[in-house]
Structures are given as structure tokens and as C-alpha cells.
Amino acid sequence: MKLHRIIATLTIGAAVAAPLSAQAETFPSRPVTLVIPFAAGGPTDLLGRVLAQSMGASLGQTVVVENRAGAGGTLASNFVARANKDGYTVLLHHIGMSTAPGLYRKLPYNPLADFEYLGQVADVPMTVIGRPDLPAKSPQELLSYLKQQGNKVNLAHAGLGAASQLCGMLLQQAVGAESTTVPFQGTAPALTALIGGQVDVMCDQTMQTVPHIRAGKVKLYGVTTRDRLKPLADAPTMREAGLKDFEVVVWHGLYAPKGTPPAALATLNKALRAALKDPALIGKLDEVGVQVVKESLQTPEALRTQLSSEIDRWGALIRQAGTYAD
Known part of the structure; x- marks a missing residue:
């Protein structure tokens, strides 16, 4: 009897472990949601839709764009920070990810602690x-x-x-x-x-x-x-016009909820890198002056470094301007 129980337990355990293992190996097995923190038709939305198409081809699954506009992007960021940690919900956000800590006194998430970083995407x-x-x-x-x-x-x-x-x-x-x-x-x-x-x-x-x-x-x-x-090509830079240190580029990054499995993160980063080499994506973005970031910036480490540096930069400017929201 004891032997039969041991065999039965091992059989049940193997039956449970097999689907879990298969699920991990086949990520993604269903559509991935790309959350955009601004309204449809805006610049980040346009970039997101081009990116979603190319990433979907690499992942072998549809990447569905979901617009969650409001509160300067903080509603969408908080939504993704609290989403299931399974790799099926990711966030495309721009420079606003770094300005939110300075602009909002009561930010419901921490940009440096509540996300996994997939990589930088493009500079607009x-x-x-x-x-x-x-x-x-x-x-x-x-x-x-x-x-x-x-x-x-x-x-x-x-x-x-x-x-x-x-x-x-x-x-x-x-x-x-x-x-x-x-x-x-x-x-x-x-x-x-x-x-x-x-x-x-x-x-x-x-x-x-x-x-x-x-x-x-x-x-x-x-x-x-x-x-x-x-x-x-005929338009001068604002530096040429006399503003010596005036330079603003809207950088974009891709994020997932903190605790997302490493295997899913690796798959998503691989799909991001593949998308940023897609001639169709590059051609569409080049038409409107958008520059895909170089390969060394398409990494989790590069995005975290960029975010941390930009939080310091914009925080100082926002404090000087005295612009806040509750």
C-alpha cells in the first residue's frame, strides 16, 4: 500500500509539473498586451502600434495595444506595476516615466522599484x-x-x-x-x-x-x-538659433511588472531587439525623424541607468519651476 501511494504521489506530481514546465517553455502562448499611457493617435501611441506589429511577428503572438490615458501617464504605469507578473502585460512609456516622481507628490508606484526593465526603444x-x-x-x-x-x-x-x-x-x-x-x-x-x-x-x-x-x-x-x-533638413536646431544648451529628445522604454519571470523577460527583450532591426519599422519611424536606439541601449541595464539619470535631471528642473500635482 505504501509503495502504491508513493507511486501515485510521484505520478500526480509529474502531471502537475509537466504543464507548468511546458507553459514556461512556450511563452507567450497567448496575446501580449502593450499598455500605452496616452490617448490613441498621439506620438507614443503611434510608436507603440508600429512596435507592437513587429514584436508580435517575432513572438508569434498578437501584441494588443491598450490605451490607458490619464494623469500624465501615471494611471497606466500604476496599472502595469500592479498587473500579473507573467510577462503578458508590458508598458511603453516615454520621458514621463522619469518626470513623474518630481511632478506628483503622491505617486502610487516607484519607477525604480516596481518594474522590470526590458530596454530602451527609440528617441523621438x-x-x-x-x-x-x-x-x-x-x-x-x-x-x-x-x-x-x-x-x-x-x-x-x-x-x-x-x-x-x-x-x-x-x-x-x-x-x-x-x-x-x-x-x-x-x-x-x-x-x-x-x-x-x-x-x-x-x-x-x-x-x-x-x-x-x-x-x-x-x-x-x-x-x-x-x-x-x-x-x-531645412529646419535649424534651437542651438543654432542661439539656445546653446537646448536639447530635448523624448526617449522611450519598455517595462514589465517587478517579479516577472526571467525567462519571459528574456523572450520579450529578444523580441524587442528583433523588432528594432525590422526594416519596415525602421522605415516608418525614419519618415518622421524617429531614431531607433543603438543595440547597446536595447538592454535592461541601459534603460535602468537612463531612467535613474533622468529622474535626477528633471526633478531638479521641476523643483525650480515649482510645478506639482497632488
């Missing part, structure tokens, strides 16, 4: 643009206009924590004059207001602005990168 340049009938005709004239008009200038942004807000903060600091900032619930309504002449100036990512610039719907004054951009 920004443009400084104005309403079609803005008097300034050149970047230099725009800087003079901002200084002279001060708070008479309406500077639009896509909401607290948005890249457009951060770029606008830097622009005001660099010029040495405070504009009247006008927040919107997303990039699309802010751009609509700029095109319609309801606001004067705005910073935003090339993924969103290049089509409007090419169509002549907004005035382009400069790009925020160190070097000129291929899709906007």
Missing part, C-alpha cells in the same frame, strides 16, 4: 512650432518675441507630464521669460488649437507635427536635437 525629436500667422519669421525672431511678449504668449502643451510640457518648461527657462501655459487633454486638441490660432506656440514630437509642418498648417521654428533632422 521635438519641434518648436507656432500658429500660422505668428509674427516671428525666424527662430531668432521667435526668441525675441517670447522675451518681449512674456505672459502675453500662450504656450500650449498636452497636459501635465507630457513631453510638450517639459519642452515648454525648458524653452521658457532658456529664453528667460515666462509665457502663459495652456494645458490640453492630449496632443491632438493642442495642435488643433495652434492650427486654429487659439494659442501661439507649442513644442511637440515629430511623429505628430511633421505632417502638419509639411502641409503648411503650422510654422516651424526649429528642432530640439543636437543635429538637424533628415525629414526636416
